[in-house]
Amino acid sequence: MxxxxxxxxxxxxxxxxxxxxxxxxxxxxxxxxxxxxxxxxxxxxxxxxxxxxxxxxxxxxxxxxxxxxxxxxxxxxxxxxxVVPPDYAFGAIQALAAPQLGWQHWKKTQNDRKSNYDPVQVILKATAASQDWHLTFHRDLRQGDENCLDVQDTTLRLGPCQNQGGNQFWYYDQRQSY
Structure with missing residues (x-):
């Protein structure tokens, strides 16, 4: 309604x-x-x-x-x-030691799809929507409304947001910029 x-x-x-x-x-x-x-x-x-x-x-x-x-x-x-609180932070994610690199995800083809998760890769930094991340009040890193950065066994992947913390819980330290 x-x-x-x-x-x-x-x-x-x-x-x-x-x-x-x-x-x-x-x-x-x-x-x-x-x-x-x-x-x-x-x-x-x-x-x-x-x-x-x-x-x-x-x-x-x-x-x-x-x-x-x-x-x-x-x-x-x-x-x-x-009222949904504003995002804590947003923008591209990059390594402090290698600021020329950034994170982005890529979509798998239908033939490659074995799960609901898409891989995340480190690439040379460029301006692209696939590098636009939001740290929300749920403490998850999102791309869009329904996709969150997830880590399992040191593998980064993008999948459905769970709003439960766990392996989708992220923290940003404003004093240290990480």
Missing amino acids: CGGRLLEVPCSRLGHLYRVANSQVKYTNRTEDFQSKNYKRVASVWMDDYQEILYKHNPELIKIDVWFLDTIAPDLLLRYPT
């Missing part, structure tokens, strides 16, 4: 995906009406001012957003702030 995306997250704390009503598989023994609770969550997240219509008949269903943030997802605003 706002130009965003709907993500299917296996361990989501926000809602559930259901099979068709006549499905033979039953995933829960819960007896309470959890489906209505989930529809209410969808309304409160996506319907903005129109959610009032939903609550006209059942005002007791309204729970304060603070309850959700405190009880269900206390880290939600840390991981996904309402």
